[in-house]
Amino acid sequence: MRFSTDTPRPTRDSYHHGNLREALMEAALRLIAERGPGGFSFAEVARAAGVSPAAPYRHFRDRNALIAEIARLGYERFAQELERAWADGRPDPVRAIETVGRAYLGFARREPAAYAAMFEPGFPLEEDPHLLQASERAFGVLRKAAELACDSHRSQGVRPPPLMVALHIWALCHGIAALFIGRADGNRRRMPMTPEELLEAGVLIYLQSLGLVKV
Amino acid sequence: MRFSTDTPRPTRDSYHHGNLREALMEAALRLIAERGPGGFSFAEVARAAGVSPAAPYRHFRDRNALIAEIARLGYERFAQELERAWADGRPDPVRAIETVGRAYLGFARREPAAYAAMFEPGFPLEEDPHLLQASERAFGVLRKAAELACDSHRSQGVRPPPLMVALHIWALCHGIAALFIGRADGNRRRMPMTPEELLEAGVLIYLQSLGLVKV
DNA sequence: TGTACATCAGTGAACGCGCGTTCACTGATGTAC
């Protein structure tokens, strides 16, 4: 066993890195957070990880493959956090959807680099089936939430189509995240309320109209 | 007067270009549409405009200045189109807001390159005051629309804050545009309805809840 | 437990390339008289 603290140290003491793959992804996340995806080169990531420019090729085909993997893992964590926030619709569907919305913005706020890689990669992401699968899993939480909520609508009136409701909520979440959280692009706008408050109000107004209310 | 067709020809017959500034912006828009902002170099734009790599420096400080100018003009046209769609709230506020929403998506669809330069420039845009002004003008249409709509709300209930309503509509528009129109990123998702239908339904559900209905 | 060997994950030098940027220049245009 090597001497090591809880996190792997940036400077190595041996020829082999040990977990270069993870180190490269962390370095890339740092660079993306600073300058956005597309704001760094493959060689720069290698340098940031303290390794020769040829080393990354042992782990990723090219720069895009690295970003795609970041996006894939991002979707995995994203799905997990939304799932946990959903909590099988407790305490009630409307409140659970609000919690999911907060989790959505929380992710965009806490992991802006991953979020950017997921939604503005700068090249087509669709090729990787695992990535597509992970993104489907994330959206699946919204779909599931919308379905349960629609099932619990007030008896009078037509049952709203759950897929549409899920898309509305997703678009609202993404719109607020992109416009008012985003990366350090400087394109954010000043507001009289927090993004979370804005989202919660929007979701509530929307769901009320569908005959969905807190129990 | 020179011989010329309605559009300036790509190959010049004289030493001076005549309208290189516009030609550079058009070339950049073409490249952005293909690969996104950040997907091209300053030299490449010059080449695409059929001009030496030093020529663009007569018109733009650097690549970012070119993109910023594209974004600025984009916001100008964007504001104009939203303004026209608003039509001073005719035939009634709710219908006018729906028309503004369609105009919003129409712009994102018709000018994806400009839209990308405006919302994903890849660097901070805020420095240019003219640009900020143009973007304020565009958002101003949404604010104005929300104000008039809120004024016409049903008498019972509290008057909803117009700025919040404007932000909700903007976020929904942007979210739908980014997720379901976007550029050729391949990150779009299949849907059972068009983005326009999705937006219209969302806006209608939202406004109904506020006590705003078509007359 | 020890040894031989295969495999793995790095190195570092090398390459050709395109980019950003500058410079002195030059052809075209506009204007004062």
Add this chain to the structure above:
DNA sequence: TGTACATCAGTGAACGCGCGTTCACTGATGTAC
């Protein structure tokens, strides 16, 4: 109308730089026996 001149908007050659990518290599690790 003609001429001289200033200004403008382009050229093209040149530079240093960092990138992407490859290659033969080498140090470390794991495993068969």
